[in-house]
Amino acid sequence: MNSKAILFAVFLFVILGRHDLGETRSSTSAQELLNLGMIELGKGRYDRAVDALREAIRLSPDLAAAHRTLGETYAAFGRNQDAIACFLEASRLDPLDAQAQIGLGNAYQALRRPREAIGAFKQAASIQPNSTEALVNLGNILASVGPLEEAIEHYKRAVTLDPALVQAYANLGMTYRRLGRDDEAAAAFSKAIRFNANDPALHSMLGDAYAELGQYAEAVESFNQLERMQDPSENLYRRRGFLNLYLARGDGAAADGRACLDVIGWQAEASQYMALLAHFGSRQAEKPEEAARMLEESANRCNQSKWPYPVLQYLRGELESREVLARAINNDDRTEAHGYIGLDLALKGKIKEALEHFSWVREYGNRQFVEYKFALAELKRMEDSGKLPGPEVK
Structure with a gap:
């Protein structure tokens, strides 16, 4: 090989070597910028993360992880449409990147595009x-x-x-x-x-x-x-209180009813129901004085113009049961009236009369109401204790 050929070979080696080295530096720099972008994303510094990741992509456009991480960054501060573009590009570059599909699905979901989100999540599950x-x-x-x-x-x-x-x-x-x-x-x-x-x-x-x-x-x-x-809430006291009533755990029912009244006061929509809960709980617990005090307090503090105040009047002896039922203007009110009248009669030992009211609730009452549920609970107690009257002998 002559000297000119040798010089030309050396020239090619140097040029190609520099080109490869430049690519290595670019690739290494892109990876470092990707790592930096991930750190900034983790710290919630989205602007810095975006800058680092964009530069990583400029240096290495085929770096799929940089596109995915940029998508995750955009999604983190609500730029979901931009995030979708990044996730799609990441998936094009690396079709086996399940995380890119998950990010894509999340972005679609944030934009209320459920069918596309489902497709992305299914693709992620297929990959991984x-x-x-x-x-x-x-x-x-x-x-x-x-x-x-x-x-x-x-x-x-x-x-x-x-x-x-x-x-x-x-x-x-x-x-x-x-x-x-x-x-x-x-x-x-x-x-x-x-x-x-x-x-x-x-x-x-x-x-x-x-x-x-x-x-x-x-x-x-x-x-x-x-x-x-x-900390207990109105919702907890109300839910648990009626459950205790269903179970005939009077002390628990009364305590929850009173505690709920302490939270909501006497003018809330649920106040009169909590007074009824506390009253009947006290009667189940065989504490008639406490039951009577609750009725007396309700007379002074309840909104007397609202339902179910007539039920409280009935319990104080101010109205007959038929008068309460006459004031029930719809089926929901009648469900409550029959339920509470039946419970009053059952606690007085008037089983036959109570049965008539509970049977009405079972047949016609609103099944979403607590009164329907405690009517069924009382009927089961009657059946289990053998208190239900047998068929009439003709």
Whole structure:
């Protein structure tokens, strides 16, 4: 090889070597900028993250992770349309990036484009079948737009992969409840509580599921657990109070009724119902003086122009039962009137008369009302104790 050929070869080596070195530097710099962008994103400094990631992409346009992380950054401060463009580019560059599909699904969901979100989450689950994040996100959006049965299947797959996935169990339980499958809902909430026993919301949801199943003692215990974790509220006192009434736990019913009145006062919509709860609870507990005091206080402090004040008047002996029923202007009012009149008569030992009112509630009453539920509870107590009258002999 002559000297000119040698010089030309050296020249090519130097030029090509510099080109490769430049690419290496660009690639290394892009990776460093990607790492910096991820750090800034984690610290919530989105402007700095965007600057670093854009520069990384300028230096290395094919760096899929930079596009995905830029999409995550845009999504973090609400620029979801820009985030979608980044996630789509990341997916084009790396079709096996499940996180890009998850980010894409989240961005679509934020923009209320559920069908596209479902497609992205399904793609993520297809790429990475063991991704509980993809499965839970897919379950969440299907729980919103349906079908609910499909949402349940994704939640179940997620908890099979990770039995300690509390949120998946909670969402599974809520979806079961929407389908009226309260026994399965209670089981799901119970499993969630096994892994996070200090979450008040889980105990609240479990209590509601038990109540719907008619497992009132278990529901009360769930609400007792809830009370130990947070300051009691009107909602807690009201829900637990009527459960205690269903169970004929008079002291508990009376205490919850009085406690609720202490919270809401005497002019709230629920005030008269809480007075009734406290009154009947005291009677169940065989404390007639306390029951009478509650009626006396209600006469002085309740809004006498509102329903169910006539029921309180009846209990004080100011109205006959037929007069109360005459003032009930619709079926809901009649459900309440028959329920409370029946309970009054039952506590007086007038079983036959009470049965007439409870039977009306069972046949015609609003099944969503607490009065319907305590009427059924009283009928069952009568049946279990043998107090129901037998058929008439002709």
